[in-house]
Amino acid sequence: MxxxxxxxxxxxxxxxxxIGFLNLLLQNNLVKKIIGFGIMDSAVYLFLASQGYIAxxxxxxxxxxxxxxxxxINPIPAGLVLTGIVVSVSVTAFxxxxxxxxxxxxxxxxxxxxxxxxxxxxxx
Amino acid sequence: xxxxxxxxxxxxxxxxRFCTWVNGGTAEQPLLPAEPAKxxxxxxxxxxxxxxxxxxxxxxxxxxxxxxxxICAVLIGVVMVGVLMIAVLQLPLFGSPDNPSxxxxxxxYVEKGLEETGAVNMVAGMILDYRAFDTFGESSVLxxxxxxxxxxxxxxxxxxxxxxxxxTAREHVIEGYEEDIILTKVARIVIPCxxxxxxxxxxxxxxxxxxxxxxxxxxxxxxxxxxxxxxxxRMSQFFNYATFRKITSCALMVYAASKAYSxxxxxxxxxxxxxxxxxxxILSSGLILILDICVGIVVACTMYGFYALFTKxxx
Numbered sequence: 157m158x159x160x161x162x163x164x165x166x167x168x169x170x171x172x173x174x175i176g177f178l179n180l181l182l183q184n185n186l187v188k189k190i191i192g193f194g195i196m197d198s199a200v201y202l203f204l205a206s207q208g209y210i211a212x213x214x215x216x217x218x219x220x221x222x223x224x225x226x227x228x229i230n231p232i233p234a235g236l237v238l239t240g241i242v243v244s245v246s247v248t249a250f251x252x253x254x255x256x257x258x259x260x261x262x263x264x265x266x267x268x269x270x271x272x273x274x275x276x277x278x279x280x
Numbered sequence: 281x282x283x284x285x286x287x288x289x290x291x292x293x294x295x296x297r298f299c300t301w302v303n304g305g306t307a308e309q310p311l312l313p314a315e316p317a318k319x320x321x322x323x324x325x326x327x328x329x330x331x332x333x334x335x336x337x338x339x340x341x342x343x344x345x346x347x348x349x350x351i352c353a354v355l356i357g358v359v360m361v362g363v364l365m366i367a368v369l370q371l372p373l374f375g376s377p378d379n380p381s382x383x384x385x386x387x388x389y390v391e392k393g394l395e396e397t398g399a400v401n402m403v404a405g406m407i408l409d410y411r412a413f414d415t416f417g418e419s420s421v422l423x424x425x426x427x428x429x430x431x432x433x434x435x436x437x438x439x440x441x442x443x444x445x446x447x448t449a450r451e452h453v454i455e456g457y458e459e460d461i462i463l464t465k466v467a468r469i470v471i472p473c474x475x476x477x478x479x480x481x482x483x484x485x486x487x488x489x490x491x492x493x494x495x496x497x498x499x500x501x502x503x504x505x506x507x508x509x510x511x512x513x514r515m516s517q518f519f520n521y522a523t524f525r526k527i528t529s530c531a532l533m534v535y536a537a538s539k540a541y542s543x544x545x546x547x548x549x550x551x552x553x554x555x556x557x558x559x560x561x562i563l564s565s566g567l568i569l570i571l572d573i574c575v576g577i578v579v580a581c582t583m584y585g586f587y588a589l590f591t592k593x594x595x
Contacts (some may be wrong), residue, residue, distance in 0.1 A: 159369050166368045174283030174361035181353040210382065211375035215490065216390065216402035218559075223394055225387040226377075231402045232386060235414075238407060238493060242418045249586050253432040256590070260441070268346075 165206035172199035185263045186255045186265045190248060197244040208233030305422045398556030398565030399486035408491075408568045408575075411541050415571070417579045419535065423528055426585045435593040448592065450514065460509065467509035474502035482576035492572040496579025503584040512592055521595040524581055531577040538567050 160167045172195055179192025201232050208230040216231035262273045283337035323344045372379045389406055399405035407415050435444075485491030505514045557564030 159373075160365070163368055163371055163374045165374060166371060167365070170361060170364040170368055171303045173364065174357050177352065177467055178357040179359065181357065182350060206374060207379070207381055209375050210377050210379070213377075216490075218394055218400045218402065223391050228390050228402070230379075230382050230386050231389055232381075234403045235407045235411065238403075239414065243421055244495065246421050249425050250428050252590070253429040256494055257432050 163206075166203055169199045169206070172202065174195075184267050186258070186267055186270075187252075188276070189267075190251055190255070193251075194244070194248060197240065201240060204233040204237050219249035329378070347540075357464075357591050366548075393499055394559055397568065398559055399492075399568050400559055400565075401486050401488060404486045404491050404568060404572070405565070408571045412571060415575065416535055416539060418533060419575055422578060422582045423532060426528075426582045426589075429586060429589050433589045433593050434595070436499035439485075444468070463509045467505055471502050471506055471509075473497060474505065478502060478576070478580070482572055483562060483569070485572040486568045487560065487562070492575025493579055495572075496576035499576065500583025500587075503580065504587045507584070507588065512588070515588075519584070524585060524595055528581045531574040531581075535571055535574040540568055 176192045176195030176197075176199060179195060180189050183189050183192060210229045213229045214227055216228045216234070219230075255265055258270055262270050264270060264273075389402060389410065393399065393402045393405045397405035397409040399409070478495045478497075480495075481490035481498060482492055482495030485495065503515075503519070556566050559565070563569070585595055
Protein backbone atom coordinates (compact mmCIF):
# COMPACT_ATOMS: atom_id res chain seq x y z
CA MET A 157 0.00 0.00 0.00
CA UNK A 158 2.83 2.36 0.87
CA UNK A 159 4.43 1.47 -2.42
CA UNK A 160 1.26 2.49 -4.26
CA UNK A 161 1.23 5.80 -2.36
CA UNK A 162 4.84 6.57 -3.21
CA UNK A 163 4.17 5.63 -6.85
CA UNK A 164 0.99 7.69 -6.82
CA UNK A 165 1.44 8.93 -10.39
CA UNK A 166 1.57 5.39 -11.71
CA UNK A 167 -1.40 4.38 -9.55
CA UNK A 168 -3.43 7.31 -10.84
CA UNK A 169 -2.43 6.40 -14.39
CA UNK A 170 -3.65 2.83 -13.91
CA UNK A 171 -6.97 3.99 -12.44
CA UNK A 172 -7.46 6.51 -15.24
CA UNK A 173 -6.66 3.82 -17.78
CA UNK A 174 -9.33 1.59 -16.23
CA ILE A 175 -11.89 4.42 -16.32
CA GLY A 176 -11.15 5.14 -19.96
CA PHE A 177 -11.26 1.45 -20.87
CA LEU A 178 -14.63 0.90 -19.18
CA ASN A 179 -15.93 4.06 -20.84
CA LEU A 180 -14.85 2.65 -24.18
CA LEU A 181 -16.62 -0.64 -23.50
CA LEU A 182 -19.81 0.51 -21.77
CA GLN A 183 -20.86 3.72 -23.51
CA ASN A 184 -23.31 3.46 -26.36
CA ASN A 185 -22.67 6.99 -27.56
CA LEU A 186 -19.82 6.98 -30.06
CA VAL A 187 -18.57 10.44 -29.04
CA LYS A 188 -18.34 9.27 -25.42
CA LYS A 189 -16.38 6.24 -26.59
CA ILE A 190 -13.87 8.63 -28.17
CA ILE A 191 -13.70 10.56 -24.88
CA GLY A 192 -12.88 7.30 -23.09
CA PHE A 193 -10.15 6.71 -25.63
CA GLY A 194 -8.74 10.15 -24.84
CA ILE A 195 -8.72 9.36 -21.11
CA MET A 196 -6.75 6.18 -21.82
CA ASP A 197 -4.25 8.21 -23.87
CA SER A 198 -3.76 10.70 -21.04
CA ALA A 199 -3.21 7.85 -18.58
CA VAL A 200 -0.41 6.49 -20.76
CA TYR A 201 1.24 9.93 -20.97
CA LEU A 202 1.04 10.34 -17.20
CA PHE A 203 2.68 6.95 -16.73
CA LEU A 204 5.49 7.67 -19.20
CA ALA A 205 6.18 11.14 -17.80
CA SER A 206 6.33 9.80 -14.24
CA GLN A 207 8.79 7.13 -15.33
CA GLY A 208 11.15 9.78 -16.69
CA TYR A 209 11.30 11.86 -13.51
CA ILE A 210 14.27 11.67 -11.17
CA ALA A 211 14.02 13.56 -7.90
CA UNK A 212 16.13 16.68 -7.55
CA UNK A 213 17.40 16.83 -11.13
CA UNK A 214 16.98 19.49 -13.81
CA UNK A 215 14.84 19.48 -16.95
CA UNK A 216 16.84 18.20 -19.94
CA UNK A 217 17.92 21.62 -21.20
CA UNK A 218 21.64 22.15 -20.79
CA UNK A 219 22.88 24.71 -18.32
CA UNK A 220 26.51 25.62 -18.77
CA UNK A 221 29.13 23.97 -20.96
CA UNK A 222 29.68 20.53 -19.51
CA UNK A 223 26.85 18.01 -19.55
CA UNK A 224 26.83 15.57 -16.69
CA UNK A 225 24.31 12.73 -16.90
CA UNK A 226 23.78 12.85 -13.14
CA UNK A 227 22.33 16.39 -13.34
CA UNK A 228 19.39 15.90 -15.71
CA ILE A 229 16.24 13.81 -15.83
CA ASN A 230 15.58 11.18 -18.46
CA PRO A 231 14.73 12.90 -21.79
CA ILE A 232 13.46 9.80 -23.58
CA PRO A 233 9.91 9.64 -22.09
CA ALA A 234 9.35 13.26 -23.21
CA GLY A 235 9.97 12.25 -26.81
CA LEU A 236 7.75 9.20 -26.46
CA VAL A 237 4.92 11.30 -25.01
CA LEU A 238 5.24 13.72 -27.93
CA THR A 239 4.85 10.85 -30.40
CA GLY A 240 1.84 9.57 -28.47
CA ILE A 241 0.11 12.97 -28.41
CA VAL A 242 0.49 13.44 -32.15
CA VAL A 243 -0.84 9.99 -32.96
CA SER A 244 -3.78 10.34 -30.55
CA VAL A 245 -4.73 13.71 -32.08
CA SER A 246 -4.73 12.13 -35.53
CA VAL A 247 -6.75 9.10 -34.43
CA THR A 248 -9.28 11.27 -32.58
CA ALA A 249 -9.79 13.54 -35.57
CA PHE A 250 -10.20 10.60 -37.92
CA UNK A 251 -12.71 8.81 -35.71
CA UNK A 252 -14.71 12.01 -35.11
CA UNK A 253 -14.89 12.52 -38.87
CA UNK A 254 -16.18 8.96 -39.26
CA UNK A 255 -18.78 9.62 -36.54
CA UNK A 256 -19.90 12.79 -38.32
CA UNK A 257 -20.46 10.81 -41.51
CA UNK A 258 -22.40 8.17 -39.57
CA UNK A 259 -24.54 10.91 -38.05
CA UNK A 260 -25.22 12.36 -41.49
CA UNK A 261 -26.39 8.96 -42.69
CA UNK A 262 -28.33 7.61 -39.69
CA UNK A 263 -29.14 10.84 -37.75
CA UNK A 264 -27.93 9.28 -34.51
CA UNK A 265 -24.62 8.63 -32.78
CA UNK A 266 -25.94 5.76 -30.66
CA UNK A 267 -24.00 2.66 -31.60
CA UNK A 268 -26.85 0.15 -31.10
CA UNK A 269 -29.28 2.24 -33.11
CA UNK A 270 -26.76 2.57 -35.91
CA UNK A 271 -26.31 -1.22 -35.97
CA UNK A 272 -30.08 -1.76 -36.06
CA UNK A 273 -30.63 0.82 -38.79
CA UNK A 274 -27.77 -0.61 -40.84
CA UNK A 275 -29.28 -4.11 -40.54
CA UNK A 276 -32.67 -2.77 -41.56
CA UNK A 277 -31.17 -1.12 -44.62
CA UNK A 278 -29.40 -4.37 -45.42
CA UNK A 279 -32.76 -6.21 -45.32
CA UNK A 280 -34.37 -3.88 -47.80
CA UNK B 281 -48.46 24.77 -5.51
CA UNK B 282 -49.64 23.60 -8.88
CA UNK B 283 -47.48 26.23 -10.50
CA UNK B 284 -44.47 24.88 -8.68
CA UNK B 285 -45.32 21.35 -9.72
CA UNK B 286 -45.70 22.45 -13.31
CA UNK B 287 -42.39 24.24 -13.29
CA UNK B 288 -40.82 21.16 -11.76
CA UNK B 289 -42.34 19.06 -14.51
CA UNK B 290 -41.06 21.46 -17.13
CA UNK B 291 -37.65 21.31 -15.57
CA UNK B 292 -37.72 17.55 -15.71
CA UNK B 293 -38.72 17.51 -19.34
CA UNK B 294 -36.01 19.97 -20.22
CA UNK B 295 -33.59 17.81 -18.24
CA UNK B 296 -34.81 14.78 -20.17
CA ARG B 297 -34.41 16.67 -23.40
CA PHE B 298 -30.88 17.57 -22.33
CA CYS B 299 -30.22 13.90 -21.58
CA THR B 300 -31.38 12.81 -25.00
CA TRP B 301 -29.32 15.59 -26.52
CA VAL B 302 -26.23 14.43 -24.64
CA ASN B 303 -26.95 10.88 -25.69
CA GLY B 304 -26.90 11.99 -29.28
CA GLY B 305 -30.60 12.55 -29.93
CA THR B 306 -32.85 10.23 -31.89
CA ALA B 307 -34.60 10.51 -35.22
CA GLU B 308 -37.63 12.06 -33.51
CA GLN B 309 -35.55 14.45 -31.41
CA PRO B 310 -32.87 15.75 -33.73
CA LEU B 311 -29.54 16.90 -32.41
CA LEU B 312 -29.77 20.26 -34.13
CA PRO B 313 -33.39 21.35 -34.17
CA ALA B 314 -32.54 24.62 -35.95
CA GLU B 315 -31.71 22.85 -39.20
CA PRO B 316 -34.33 23.23 -41.93
CA ALA B 317 -34.38 19.49 -42.44
CA LYS B 318 -37.93 18.44 -41.75
CA UNK B 319 -38.84 16.64 -44.98
CA UNK B 320 -35.76 14.43 -44.87
CA UNK B 321 -36.16 13.53 -41.23
CA UNK B 322 -39.80 12.60 -41.74
CA UNK B 323 -38.65 10.30 -44.51
CA UNK B 324 -36.04 8.82 -42.25
CA UNK B 325 -38.51 8.29 -39.44
CA UNK B 326 -41.24 6.62 -41.47
CA UNK B 327 -39.59 3.30 -42.40
CA UNK B 328 -38.58 2.91 -38.79
CA UNK B 329 -42.20 2.95 -37.69
CA UNK B 330 -43.30 0.53 -40.40
CA UNK B 331 -40.74 -2.02 -39.33
CA UNK B 332 -41.41 -1.67 -35.62
CA UNK B 333 -42.04 -5.36 -34.96
CA UNK B 334 -38.73 -6.95 -36.06
CA UNK B 335 -36.84 -4.00 -34.66
CA UNK B 336 -38.39 -4.54 -31.25
CA UNK B 337 -37.46 -8.22 -31.37
CA UNK B 338 -33.90 -7.30 -32.19
CA UNK B 339 -33.90 -4.73 -29.39
CA UNK B 340 -34.93 -7.45 -26.94
CA UNK B 341 -32.14 -9.73 -28.13
CA UNK B 342 -29.69 -6.88 -27.98
CA UNK B 343 -30.72 -5.85 -24.46
CA UNK B 344 -30.33 -9.42 -23.16
CA UNK B 345 -26.94 -9.62 -24.79
CA UNK B 346 -26.10 -6.20 -23.42
CA UNK B 347 -26.82 -7.31 -19.85
CA UNK B 348 -24.24 -10.09 -20.07
CA UNK B 349 -21.90 -7.83 -22.01
CA UNK B 350 -21.97 -5.13 -19.34
CA ILE B 351 -21.18 -7.57 -16.52
CA CYS B 352 -18.33 -9.08 -18.56
CA ALA B 353 -16.98 -5.65 -19.44
CA VAL B 354 -16.92 -4.50 -15.82
CA LEU B 355 -15.26 -7.76 -14.78
CA ILE B 356 -12.61 -7.45 -17.50
CA GLY B 357 -11.97 -3.83 -16.55
CA VAL B 358 -11.61 -4.58 -12.83
CA VAL B 359 -9.33 -7.55 -13.48
CA MET B 360 -7.21 -5.46 -15.83
CA VAL B 361 -6.85 -2.65 -13.30
CA GLY B 362 -5.94 -5.22 -10.63
CA VAL B 363 -3.25 -6.79 -12.79
CA LEU B 364 -1.84 -3.36 -13.63
CA MET B 365 -1.85 -2.43 -9.92
CA ILE B 366 0.22 -5.54 -9.16
CA ALA B 367 2.57 -4.42 -11.93
CA VAL B 368 2.81 -0.97 -10.31
CA LEU B 369 3.72 -2.70 -7.03
CA GLN B 370 6.74 -4.22 -8.79
CA LEU B 371 7.89 -0.91 -10.27
CA PRO B 372 10.91 0.91 -8.85
CA LEU B 373 10.16 3.83 -6.55
CA PHE B 374 9.10 7.14 -8.08
CA GLY B 375 11.96 9.50 -8.80
CA SER B 376 14.77 7.16 -7.81
CA PRO B 377 17.99 7.63 -9.80
CA ASP B 378 18.73 3.88 -10.01
CA ASN B 379 15.58 3.34 -12.04
CA PRO B 380 16.38 0.75 -14.77
CA SER B 381 15.05 3.09 -17.45
CA UNK B 382 17.94 5.46 -16.68
CA UNK B 383 20.53 3.46 -18.57
CA UNK B 384 23.45 4.02 -20.90
CA UNK B 385 21.19 5.42 -23.67
CA UNK B 386 20.16 8.33 -21.45
CA UNK B 387 23.75 8.88 -20.42
CA UNK B 388 24.83 9.02 -24.04
CA TYR B 389 22.01 11.39 -25.06
CA VAL B 390 22.75 13.76 -22.20
CA GLU B 391 26.53 13.74 -22.29
CA LYS B 392 27.22 13.55 -26.02
CA GLY B 393 24.04 15.30 -27.17
CA LEU B 394 25.45 18.81 -27.33
CA GLU B 395 28.57 17.97 -29.29
CA GLU B 396 26.79 15.59 -31.66
CA THR B 397 23.59 17.50 -32.38
CA GLY B 398 24.43 21.02 -31.23
CA ALA B 399 21.04 21.40 -29.55
CA VAL B 400 20.87 22.81 -26.03
CA ASN B 401 17.40 21.28 -25.59
CA MET B 402 18.15 17.59 -25.33
CA VAL B 403 14.62 16.50 -26.19
CA ALA B 404 14.78 18.47 -29.45
CA GLY B 405 18.19 16.98 -30.20
CA MET B 406 16.79 13.54 -29.55
CA ILE B 407 13.57 13.72 -31.56
CA LEU B 408 14.94 15.74 -34.50
CA ASP B 409 18.37 14.21 -34.82
CA TYR B 410 18.88 10.80 -33.26
CA ARG B 411 15.28 9.83 -33.94
CA ALA B 412 14.40 12.17 -36.79
CA PHE B 413 12.83 9.45 -38.88
CA ASP B 414 10.41 8.75 -36.08
CA THR B 415 9.37 12.42 -36.09
CA PHE B 416 9.04 12.30 -39.87
CA GLY B 417 6.61 9.42 -39.34
CA GLU B 418 4.67 11.53 -36.84
CA SER B 419 4.29 14.44 -39.27
CA SER B 420 3.24 11.97 -41.96
CA VAL B 421 0.63 10.54 -39.60
CA LEU B 422 -0.75 14.05 -39.06
CA UNK B 423 -0.78 14.68 -42.80
CA UNK B 424 -2.49 11.33 -43.38
CA UNK B 425 -5.10 12.15 -40.74
CA UNK B 426 -5.95 15.48 -42.33
CA UNK B 427 -6.10 13.77 -45.72
CA UNK B 428 -8.55 11.18 -44.40
CA UNK B 429 -10.68 13.87 -42.73
CA UNK B 430 -10.69 15.78 -46.02
CA UNK B 431 -11.83 12.66 -47.82
CA UNK B 432 -14.64 12.11 -45.33
CA UNK B 433 -15.90 15.64 -44.74
CA UNK B 434 -14.92 17.80 -47.72
CA UNK B 435 -17.94 19.19 -49.54
CA UNK B 436 -17.67 18.41 -53.20
CA UNK B 437 -19.83 16.96 -56.00
CA UNK B 438 -20.31 13.63 -54.22
CA UNK B 439 -20.83 14.99 -50.74
CA UNK B 440 -23.42 17.73 -50.93
CA UNK B 441 -26.68 18.17 -49.17
CA UNK B 442 -29.35 20.69 -50.04
CA UNK B 443 -30.14 21.67 -46.45
CA UNK B 444 -26.48 22.15 -45.59
CA UNK B 445 -25.96 24.23 -48.72
CA UNK B 446 -28.83 26.44 -47.61
CA UNK B 447 -27.33 26.70 -44.14
CA THR B 448 -23.88 27.69 -45.41
CA ALA B 449 -25.38 30.21 -47.82
CA ARG B 450 -27.25 31.80 -44.94
CA GLU B 451 -24.11 31.87 -42.82
CA HIS B 452 -22.19 33.54 -45.62
CA VAL B 453 -24.86 36.23 -45.83
CA ILE B 454 -24.70 36.78 -42.08
CA GLU B 455 -20.90 36.94 -42.22
CA GLY B 456 -21.14 39.57 -44.95
CA TYR B 457 -23.47 41.83 -42.96
CA GLU B 458 -22.36 41.69 -39.39
CA GLU B 459 -19.04 41.79 -37.68
CA ASP B 460 -18.83 41.02 -34.00
CA ILE B 461 -17.12 44.18 -32.74
CA ILE B 462 -15.65 42.71 -29.54
CA LEU B 463 -14.36 39.63 -31.32
CA THR B 464 -12.78 41.48 -34.22
CA LYS B 465 -11.17 44.15 -32.02
CA VAL B 466 -9.71 41.56 -29.68
CA ALA B 467 -8.65 39.36 -32.59
CA ARG B 468 -6.79 42.26 -34.19
CA ILE B 469 -4.63 42.51 -31.06
CA VAL B 470 -4.32 38.82 -30.22
CA ILE B 471 -3.70 37.25 -33.64
CA PRO B 472 -0.36 39.01 -34.40
CA CYS B 473 0.88 38.29 -30.87
CA UNK B 474 -0.10 34.63 -31.13
CA UNK B 475 1.53 34.26 -34.54
CA UNK B 476 4.77 35.90 -33.40
CA UNK B 477 4.81 33.78 -30.25
CA UNK B 478 4.26 30.64 -32.32
CA UNK B 479 7.14 31.56 -34.64
CA UNK B 480 9.32 32.26 -31.58
CA UNK B 481 8.52 28.85 -30.07
CA UNK B 482 9.28 27.11 -33.38
CA UNK B 483 12.58 28.94 -33.95
CA UNK B 484 13.73 28.40 -30.35
CA UNK B 485 12.89 24.71 -30.40
CA UNK B 486 16.51 23.66 -29.99
CA UNK B 487 17.21 26.20 -27.24
CA UNK B 488 14.21 26.17 -24.96
CA UNK B 489 11.09 24.12 -24.28
CA UNK B 490 8.91 23.98 -27.37
CA UNK B 491 9.62 23.11 -30.96
CA UNK B 492 7.73 22.33 -34.09
CA UNK B 493 4.73 20.66 -32.54
CA UNK B 494 3.91 23.15 -29.80
CA UNK B 495 4.76 26.22 -31.90
CA UNK B 496 2.75 24.85 -34.80
CA UNK B 497 -0.25 24.38 -32.54
CA UNK B 498 0.00 28.01 -31.37
CA UNK B 499 0.16 29.26 -34.97
CA UNK B 500 -2.74 27.00 -35.89
CA UNK B 501 -4.84 28.46 -33.08
CA UNK B 502 -4.08 31.96 -34.39
CA UNK B 503 -5.31 30.88 -37.83
CA UNK B 504 -8.46 29.41 -36.26
CA UNK B 505 -9.08 32.67 -34.38
CA UNK B 506 -8.76 34.58 -37.64
CA UNK B 507 -11.28 32.28 -39.32
CA UNK B 508 -13.69 32.62 -36.40
CA UNK B 509 -13.55 36.39 -36.15
CA UNK B 510 -13.25 37.49 -39.78
CA UNK B 511 -15.08 34.68 -41.52
CA UNK B 512 -14.12 31.90 -43.86
CA UNK B 513 -14.43 34.09 -46.96
CA ARG B 514 -11.64 36.41 -45.89
CA MET B 515 -9.61 33.45 -44.72
CA SER B 516 -9.89 31.74 -48.09
CA GLN B 517 -8.44 34.83 -49.78
CA PHE B 518 -4.99 33.92 -48.56
CA PHE B 519 -5.38 30.34 -47.36
CA ASN B 520 -7.41 27.95 -49.45
CA TYR B 521 -7.21 24.27 -50.29
CA ALA B 522 -4.57 24.75 -53.00
CA THR B 523 -2.21 26.68 -50.71
CA PHE B 524 -2.83 24.19 -47.92
CA ARG B 525 -1.86 21.30 -50.20
CA LYS B 526 1.21 23.09 -51.54
CA ILE B 527 2.51 24.23 -48.15
CA THR B 528 2.10 20.93 -46.32
CA SER B 529 3.47 18.76 -49.09
CA CYS B 530 6.43 21.10 -49.62
CA ALA B 531 7.22 21.06 -45.89
CA LEU B 532 7.05 17.27 -45.76
CA MET B 533 9.20 16.97 -48.91
CA VAL B 534 11.85 19.30 -47.45
CA TYR B 535 11.87 17.24 -44.27
CA ALA B 536 12.20 13.98 -46.20
CA ALA B 537 14.92 15.41 -48.47
CA SER B 538 17.01 16.75 -45.60
CA LYS B 539 16.86 13.46 -43.75
CA ALA B 540 17.57 11.46 -46.92
CA TYR B 541 20.65 13.65 -47.34
CA SER B 542 21.91 12.63 -43.92
CA UNK B 543 21.18 9.03 -44.91
CA UNK B 544 23.53 9.26 -47.89
CA UNK B 545 26.29 10.84 -45.84
CA UNK B 546 26.25 7.94 -43.43
CA UNK B 547 23.11 7.11 -41.52
CA UNK B 548 25.36 6.01 -38.70
CA UNK B 549 24.66 9.39 -37.31
CA UNK B 550 25.56 12.79 -38.38
CA UNK B 551 28.33 13.23 -40.86
CA UNK B 552 26.12 15.79 -42.51
CA UNK B 553 28.93 18.36 -42.99
CA UNK B 554 26.59 21.09 -41.82
CA UNK B 555 28.32 23.25 -39.23
CA UNK B 556 26.71 22.90 -35.82
CA UNK B 557 27.39 26.50 -34.88
CA UNK B 558 27.76 27.96 -31.43
CA UNK B 559 25.50 26.22 -28.94
CA UNK B 560 22.84 28.64 -27.73
CA UNK B 561 22.62 30.69 -30.92
CA ILE B 562 19.51 30.63 -33.08
CA LEU B 563 21.45 29.55 -36.17
CA SER B 564 22.99 26.46 -34.66
CA SER B 565 22.54 22.73 -34.41
CA GLY B 566 22.52 22.00 -38.13
CA LEU B 567 19.35 20.53 -39.55
CA ILE B 568 17.28 20.72 -36.38
CA LEU B 569 16.13 24.28 -37.07
CA ILE B 570 14.98 23.43 -40.62
CA LEU B 571 13.20 20.30 -39.47
CA ASP B 572 11.51 22.23 -36.66
CA ILE B 573 10.22 24.81 -39.15
CA CYS B 574 8.88 22.06 -41.44
CA VAL B 575 7.13 20.31 -38.57
CA GLY B 576 5.70 23.63 -37.34
CA ILE B 577 4.24 24.43 -40.78
CA VAL B 578 2.70 20.97 -41.11
CA VAL B 579 1.18 21.10 -37.62
CA ALA B 580 -0.22 24.65 -38.03
CA CYS B 581 -1.85 23.79 -41.36
CA THR B 582 -3.19 20.53 -39.96
CA MET B 583 -4.77 22.19 -36.91
CA TYR B 584 -6.47 24.82 -39.03
CA GLY B 585 -7.48 22.15 -41.53
CA PHE B 586 -9.19 20.08 -38.83
CA TYR B 587 -11.11 23.14 -37.65
CA ALA B 588 -12.22 24.18 -41.13
CA LEU B 589 -13.24 20.70 -42.19
CA PHE B 590 -15.20 19.95 -39.05
CA THR B 591 -17.09 23.24 -39.01
CA LYS B 592 -17.72 24.06 -42.66
CA UNK B 593 -16.52 21.06 -44.62
CA UNK B 594 -14.33 23.24 -46.78
CA UNK B 595 -10.82 24.53 -46.64
